[in-house]
Amino acid sequence: MCELLGMSANVPTDICFSFSGLRARGGRTGPHKDGWGMAMYRDRQVWSIHDPRPSADSDMAEVMSQTSLKCDIVISHIRQANVGNVCLPNTHPFSRMLWGETWVYAHNGQLEGSDKLALDHYHPIGSTDSERAFCWILGRLAARYGDQRPSLEVLSSFLYELTSGLKQKGVFNMMLSDGDSLFCYCTTKLHWITRRAPFKKATLSDEDVSVDFKEVTTDKDVVTVIATQPLTEDEVWNQMEEGGLCVFNAGEVVFKRNTV
């Protein structure tokens, strides 16, 4: 399996504290040593890093855990390979263009029969079931809405349909973004926390690192962090519902649907 980390914030915010915790699980406190990647959006433009090395040992991951690059949305992933070799083209997150925006996606889980997902416009370059499912999702969106991007509500409802379909094939925890919203779907494990004033101190579970968010925020900041497992030991994280889609925008939940 793998672990996911996401962030949605209403002001450009750095991810280095949370990434330090995630990074340790990539070969030190966790077994997810088959590469890591990160996509960071600011003002809807995204930059990305991909490294097939264990994040715990990676010099590049060390740089990223110490560098306070500010962004609005982050999707990061540490991999424990099931399907597909350990190599750059199989390293999440994946990206493609749709409706003039760069969509980024990462997946935790495994899908049975993903090779039967019919593809049209989008094709994988690697050999993971994850990338194939991403290509299928974007292909479905393009087929349904053509060049015309639907409203966030309509889009989220249809994404819920698509992701619920993929849930039938196995484990499908995923994060997807167009640079505006962060779409998170959970079939087994995703946790999230929204930090806002009054901010407090937090301590990582995987590293001996604390941060007092009061010192690095203003009263207006709203920052949501989503992760496979809670990253801090002294905060209460929400568990996402199994079979639930949760959409975050500027740090707030803007759409939620689940099977219950």
Place this chain on the structure above:
Amino acid sequence: MCELLGMSANVPTDICFSFSGLRARGGRTGPHKDGWGMAMYRDRQVWSIHDPRPSADSDMAEVMSQTSLKCDIVISHIRQANVGNVCLPNTHPFSRMLWGETWVYAHNGQLEGSDKLALDHYHPIGSTDSERAFCWILGRLAARYGDQRPSLEVLSSFLYELTSGLKQKGVFNMMLSDGDSLFCYCTTKLHWITRRAPFKKATLSDEDVSVDFKEVTTDKDVVTVIATQPLTEDEVWNQMEEGGLCVFNAGEVVFKRNTV
């Protein structure tokens, strides 16, 4: 057009000095403001960074120009878009798997009729002529040699044939690597310099930055840097021949062919 930067070294070496020079040309001392990217190999494994922002303004490029990550081979690119929007999937370098290795490629130039290049196994995810030519090259290699990687001599000769064919379509300055060798083809502009003992001081042309290589090397180090335009003002760079393929391995020229 765009600018390219490559490095081949016999010991893990950082690229931050040269990248600082290149980076300035991405929107400050040069017009190549449509994104930048970098792939860095160490021990044949590669990590990559892609950013559609101007490198001169990019926080991520600032990080990379100050971080001394050591690597054996580097391919970096700053883009001035001709074909294809400014977006992450169109940002060089591109990568694909062949013969169990990750191949990385970046291109400077423009190709007429690149849409007529017949593709089979490899397909682009972006919309640049550059990525299409890369897919075509790897497809030709796979078709010619199947699963069996040929010797470097045979591979280089066939690459020379392929790249000479692409030269007929326009400007094709390119860098390609499998993590072992760095293949550079020149139709208009590529310069290179090999630094070895006795090392000297060098000063960037585009930034007020100098380095005394004596202080950061040993007598055994051999480091070749290849760039569209010379990056330093106090060293003599070699100009690559028009229509020439030059292959570097561990900092040394190991294959050279041109039309003359």
